[in-house]
Amino acid sequence: MSSNPSQTSARAVPWRRAEPTTAHGPRFGIVGSLVFHALVVAAALFSFRNFHTPQETHMVPVDLVTLADTTNVAAQAPPAPPKPEPEKIDIPTPQLEPPPEPQLAEVAPAPDAKMPEFDVAKEKPKPEPKPEPKPEPEKPKLTRKQQQQQDFAALLNKLTAQPKRPANAKAGPRVIQGIGAGTAMTADLADVLQSQIYRCWSPPVGAPDADDLIVDYDLRLNPDGSVASLALLPGSARAASGNSYTRAAAEAASRAVYQCAPYRLPADRYSLWRDVNPLHFDPRQLMQQ
Amino acid sequence: MKKFLVLCAILLLGFSAAGPARAALSVDVTQGNPQPLPIAIPDFLPGTPADAQVGTNIASVVRADLERSGLFKPLDPRGFVEHITNINTVPNFQSWRTITAQGLVTGQVTMQPDGRLRVDFRLWDVYGASQMLGLQYFTQAENWRRVAHMVSDAIYERITGEKGYFDTRIVFVAESGPALKRVKRLAIMDEDGANPIFLTNGSYMVLTPRFNPTAQMIAYMSYIGGKPRVYLFDIETGRQERLGDFPNMTFSPRFSPDGNRVALSLETNGNSDVYIMDLRNRAMQRLTTDPGIDTAPSFSPDGRQIAFESDRGGSQQIYVMNVDGSNQHRISFGGGNNGTPVWSPRGDLLAFTKQHGNNFDIGVMRPDGSGERMITSGYHDEGPTWAPNGRVLMFTREMPGQRGSQIWSVDVTGRNERRVLTPGNASDPAWSPLIQ
16 A cells, blocks of 8 residues: 555656645545554454464363263264154245146157067066055164263253353363354354254265265254254355256255254354354265265 | 545444354264165056056056165055145145155056056155156056156156166076076066066077167177077067177177177187177277287277276286277286176276185276275175166175075165066176166
């Protein structure tokens, strides 16, 4: 930023008309420049303060360390089949138009192959599809699952209970800045939420290129943990490219979000989990297993 | 001056306001729980009372197709809460959510006055409460099974993002009789095992049948007259012809992706090499010349390269060369003997048979030999063939203590291994492209 237009007016920019130096000119320039710089620096410090945030600084207060550890372990354990609780789901039903007319697709009859049938075998009676056991959505089948649910219940009780500092807690050796919203703590919330979503997530892992399956959503939640809205982020992977694998991946992620709702999160911290953005789905690790 | 300060203040306010706006919770989901998709497929509604049976049959075939893929879990119709009475109205999604369905297929079949069968169906996203697909087919009444497979393919493609493979056929060698006097006949059936038909009468042995790209022609090796030669079999006419007139054995044929050429092995004085025959002028071009046994050629889907097996280096290994025979190089270095390479229709992988000790297993690797992994672990699994979508494989399996061989299928991930029903024992399956 040039400080004084009079210095550069005639020489450096000859085609620019020289402005006369007024009595207010220099004073205004210096003061204005100083004020403006100070404001810009202040604004930058204020806005980009997270630039100084060390990478490893997930804020994990002492009384929440156990929670983060537990949820991390659960996330890496072999996942148990999810048991949705559909009766609790309260998804705003969109207004539906009458279904569009089906597309027409005339199918040519199969080639009527004339084959020398020396010994035509009788078609074996196909086994009828085995009747699936009647779904019992609320009844967990696996002991492991029960255990996980109990773990979760315990965790959530802990979360929703009034935060209370354990007797043996002590201050950490250094100050760790929070990430996410302002001064609030969100690392544990991200853990809790992802560990509830991943159980319902079954991405189309047969795709040849795993990068096609990475999608991002903006998820808005209601205070009761149900889904208020779910929107695919436009910059998400190749979502805009019309890639059929990406579309399948986006739909699989969407199904997971709805299926595992409502989410059990601490009500007193609703302001921190009301908006989840980005909700990032990346199955590359899963496909390498 | 005042204006300038005001401007600065506005700027500062703007910056500070941007802070709280970014305060959304960021969540990464990198672990998943691959599970078959629960899908509800009620019997297709009859357009007239006389259509009830075919409506039931079509839904039953669609359920069986999707279940067999391992990617879907068709739910038991007895548990359905809503009774679909009209496929042109929006279903009550909540009632399908309560039975854990994530997909719903509603359909209707109606016999037309001209004798054709009209099949309409819709695929619904239960959680998204929207229609994902709506299609209508007309066909001859006796083709209801094919239409059912087409419905399955459309659902599979819409949900997974990749083409289906249910409207396909399998050609294979049907085996019967005692081990020392085994009768081997060429046979063909639908992908689900329905409509099996023998194409040859068993008076001569047949081996290694392979489809051409239109699934109308089969190349195979036969011992007609006691001489092992490669033959072509026209499925439509039943006509067969010997491919070329050579004094010595020809074997291991496979069509090029455009169907105009056949790669095969020709044996001369105990040495076999890979050749390409142009079917339009029957000209033969020799691709390998070394004194080892070169055989089992398989084209890449772009037709530019050929994978084959050779023992030129002292053990049976997989090699890749350009289609003109140049740049022959070994790609299998994962231990054991490796053979019968088959290029995936998707081009990303080669399936092969690995022999280690007394075991034979099916594996896949990239065309440059990297990323080798075994996807079956049986006693004797060999001869893989790809589904046209490059996602599923079939192969021949023999098990200890069991007489005769069977055909099995497995997902390329190694999951969902299951037996393919054949009339009697069977071997050497070859998967057709999607029927045109």
